[in-house]
Amino acid sequence: MNRRHFLKAVTACSTSIMTSMAFGSVSARPVENYVFKAIPSSGEKIPAIGMGSFVNFNFVQDDDILKQRTELLGQFFELGGTLIDSSPMYGASEKNLGYCIDKLKARDKLFAASKVWTSSVDDGPSEIAASRQLWRINQFDLLQVHNLLSWEGHLEHLLDMKKQGGLRYVGVTTSHGRRHSELEQVMLNQPIDFVQATYNVIDREVEQRLLPIAREKGIAFISNRPFQRGVLIDWVKKHPLPEFARDLDCDNWASLLLKFIVSHPAVTCAIPATSRKDHLAENMQTMTGVLPDQKMRNQIVSHVASL
Numbered sequence: 001m002n003r004r005h006f007l008k009a010v011t012a013c014s015t016s017i018m019t020s021m022a023f024g025s026v027s028a029r030p031v032e033n034y035v036f037k038a039i040p041s042s043g044e045k046i047p048a049i050g051m052g053s054f055v056n057f058n059f060v061q062d063d064d065i066l067k068q069r070t071e072l073l074g075q076f077f078e079l080g081g082t083l084i085d086s087s088p089m090y091g092a093s094e095k096n097l098g099y100c101i102d103k104l105k106a107r108d109k110l111f112a113a114s115k116v117w118t119s120s121v122d123d124g125p126s127e128i129a130a131s132r133q134l135w136r137i138n139q140f141d142l143l144q145v146h147n148l149l150s151w152e153g154h155l156e157h158l159l160d161m162k163k164q165g166g167l168r169y170v171g172v173t174t175s176h177g178r179r180h181s182e183l184e185q186v187m188l189n190q191p192i193d194f195v196q197a198t199y200n201v202i203d204r205e206v207e208q209r210l211l212p213i214a215r216e217k218g219i220a221f222i223s224n225r226p227f228q229r230g231v232l233i234d235w236v237k238k239h240p241l242p243e244f245a246r247d248l249d250c251d252n253w254a255s256l257l258l259k260f261i262v263s264h265p266a267v268t269c270a271i272p273a274t275s276r277k278d279h280l281a282e283n284m285q286t287m288t289g290v291l292p293d294q295k296m297r298n299q300i301v302s303h304v305a306s307l
């Protein structure tokens with residue numbers, strides 16, 4: 001463990017202790033109850049809830065929104081979060097994230113995960129360099145080939161970057177259940193550290209092939225679209241929270257849905273995107289208390305199906 005990663009680990013622990021004092025019921029749990037999951041290729045543990053940035057950080061320059069999002073990210077780090085996912089595809093998100101992270105002086109807490117997204121393999125390196133400048137960081141922790149776009153050439157470059165010490169982890173993404181067979185082949189045949197795909201209580205196709213392969217091959221799994229870009233969470237929130245949620249230390253639907261995701265043994269983290277502090281607090285509650293066992297997971301699936 002180098003100095004940067006040691007500092008990250010210490011910060012995560014002390015943050016959690018401060019958090020348990022500062023945020024009342026949201027996280028008033030002993031630090032050992034925080035959910036960290038190991039990245040199989042290294043053993044490094046990361047918090048099970050990260051932050052997506054597709055819509056929530058894609059806005060035109062506006063001082064009030066920048067201030068609010070800076071506070072939001074400050075709360076994310078205070079509540080023990082580290083991994084933030086973005087992409088050159090997300091308009092101004094990387095630029096706005098870079099501003100907030102710089103303002104918060106939070107680089108040591110950050111696990112920076114972005115993507116390469118260009119059909120031209122030759123343009124990959126310059127796109128990555130531009131992203132790095134927008135994020136205002138020296139190096140990414142994780143770079144993923146976005147939506148498998150020109151993945152053969154980009155993967156070669158990313159794996160080479162990792163070999164040269166310019167990158168810690170390499171991954172590939174998809175979403176909405178697209179191109180799972182091709183992704184499966186990449187997972188089986190390429191030395192990737194991470195894979196990212198859609199997984200939530202409704203979209204469970206990855207349980208058939210991708211999650212078992214991730215487990216077998218030792219590939220970390222990031223669950224995107226945990227709330228179906230808001231459709232799922234807006235729908236369930238119209239219904240009362242089931243009684244059994246209390247047994248899982250959940251007092252809101254968001255943490256129940258996220259606990260379903262991160263309790264799968266092959267899932268490393270989920271990346272809900274939010275622009276609201278109250279929603280962030282709900283999402284981060286996932287990292288406290290107990291996680292559902294298989295019986296409870298089945299109960300969550302059948303309860304949501306019955307709504």
Ligand SMILES: NC(=O)c1ccc[n+]([C@@H]2O[C@H](COP(=O)([O-])OP(=O)(O)OC[C@H]3O[C@@H](n4cnc5c(N)ncnc54)[C@H](OP(=O)(O)O)[C@@H]3O)[C@@H](O)[C@H]2O)c1
Nearest residue numbers: 052053054173175224225226227228229230254272273275
């Ligand atoms: N192919 C790929 O690589 C790929 C594809 C899709 C997504 N992703 C990644 O995955 C991330 C997450 O996916 P997503 O952004 O599509 O959608 P999502 O995280 O499933 O849902 C985001 C929506 O949920 C709402 N929300 C969040 N927390 C909530 C809460 N506690 N209560 C009620 N509403 C809540 C947000 O609204 P508020 O702002 O009002 O909270 C927002 O409208 C993306 O941001 C991106 O980083 C990657």
